[in-house]
Amino acid sequence: MPRRKTARPARRSAVPTACPCGAAAEGAAPGAARYAECCGRYHRGEAVPATPEELMRSRYAAFALGETAYLLRTWHPDTRPATLDLGCGPRWTGLEILDTSGGSAFHDEGTVTFRAHYAGADGEPGAQEERSRFTRLDGAWVYVDGKVA
Template sequence: MARRSRQPRRPVRRAPERDCPCGAGGPYDACCGRLHAGDAGADTAEALMRSRYSAFALGDVDYLLRTWHPDTRPARLDLDGGRRWTGLEVLETSGGTAFHSSGTVTFRAHYRDAEGPGAQEETSEFLRLDGAWVYR
């Protein structure tokens, strides 16, 4: 979803008021927007994964770095400005609830770039660190 380069950081885009990019079905401000603003934390690994997808879609590098496990977090993250994220499918989850200390989420993220439409599928690992979910 990202590449490292020395390009200047692009500004964070605002999501439409009517729907959140993560596809959970709610308005951005009541969904991932609360997490991006720091007003709430993700309750589950899936919620964190969805909020991170929305952060990629909106260009919110600060949120992505803030929710990355410190052992694997890059010093810097530059997003591919030519890729537009167009949809998210959660395929499977394992663990990652209030009763777990870790979890995985398998998802497919759809995009469009100069070469046309595409999708990236992966299984991401999440850990609870000091009570908060982080991406590893």
């Protein structure tokens, strides 16, 4: 008796190939970094961001992918919410870094000004511009707060 093949639906990977943060892999075009080697390593706890910009990008990717544990872990305890619900939020579609200050190996504070693009519940595009503050806590950068423009 011949074996019957059963059709299986194509499985879509929950992990994106390109990193949502839009960073360029070394020597590659902008947006060409692979998630696993870019923000994925921070989300998995294999590395920590070396600058506020790296933390900002990894937090943006975490918002885009629903990584609430990472967001809470990288939020300063004095300003961190008790819980975070990303279920009703927009679908994040792109990140632009507009400006950075401080945040080098010689700084304990830094800022990142960014514009995050999104599609709302109705599909309409929008953008949020914010200047975020970061500080070092026990040697690691953490998000303190931000001013939305």
